[in-house]
Amino acid sequence: xARRWIAIIFGSALLLVVLAIAGIATLFTIAGSANDxxxxxxxxxxxxxxxxxxxxxxxxxxxxxxxxxxxPEGDPIQVRCGLDIEAVEPVFVSLDVQWxxxxxxxxxxxxxxDNAERSISIDFDRDCNA
Numbered sequence: 001x002a003r004r005w006i007a008i009i010f011g012s013a014l015l016l017v018v019l020a021i022a023g024i025a026t027l028f029t030i031a032g033s034a035n036d037x038x039x040x041x042x043x044x045x046x047x048x049x050x051x052x053x054x055x056x057x058x059x060x061x062x063x064x065x066x067x068x069x070x071x072p073e074g075d076p077i078q079v080r081c082g083l084d085i086e087a088v089e090p091v092f093v094s095l096d097v098q099w100x101x102x103x104x105x106x107x108x109x110x111x112x113x114d115n116a117e118r119s120i121s122i123d124f125d126r127d128c129n130a
Contacts, residue, residue, distance in 0.1 A: 039095055043103045050106060052083075054092045061087040065108075067124050081128035083120060089113060 035057075041050040051066040063083035071077040085091060091112040098107045105123040122128070 035090075037090070037092065039092060041097045041106075043099050045103060048099075048103050050097065052092065052095070052097075052108065054090055056087075056090055061085075061090060063087075063092075065122060065128070067128060069124075079124060079128045081122055081124070083108075083122075085118075085120060087112065091118070 035055070037054045037056075039052040039054075041052070042048070043050070047070060049068040051068070053064050053066065055062050063085045065081040065083055067079045067081065068076050069079075089112055092110050093113050094111040094115075094117075096109045098109070100106065104125060105121065105127075107119060107121045109117065109119045111117045
């Protein structure tokens with residue numbers, strides 16, 4: 001009789017462990033469905049860093065730029081810019097960045113897997129939130 005109870009308890013515990021593992025695996029699969037890709041660029045002077053981030057999920061892709069440049073006291077500050085690029089598939093397959101002469105903005109030329117070339121310009125002070 002005692003062996004039967006031990007087998008029932010052990011079997012129940014084993015079932016709970018298997019269910020917990022399956023649940024955790026499902027959560028990681030759902031949470032891992034986004035695909036973030038980051039591209040790093042440095043201005044010609046080396047003072048400004050630009051990070052272009054493309055996040056694609058089932059519903060489509062979002063794009064943002066993060067600019068890191070020296071602040072008033074010399075400490076680096078980061079400024080984020082949402083990029084108005086509508087896409088269902090990744091579009092940063094081919095990517096080129098041209099800096100303005102004063103490094104206060106960029107022209108981003110890009111193309112997706114379909115090779116359709118597009119571009120977007122960013123003026124850091126005008127288009128981005130501090």
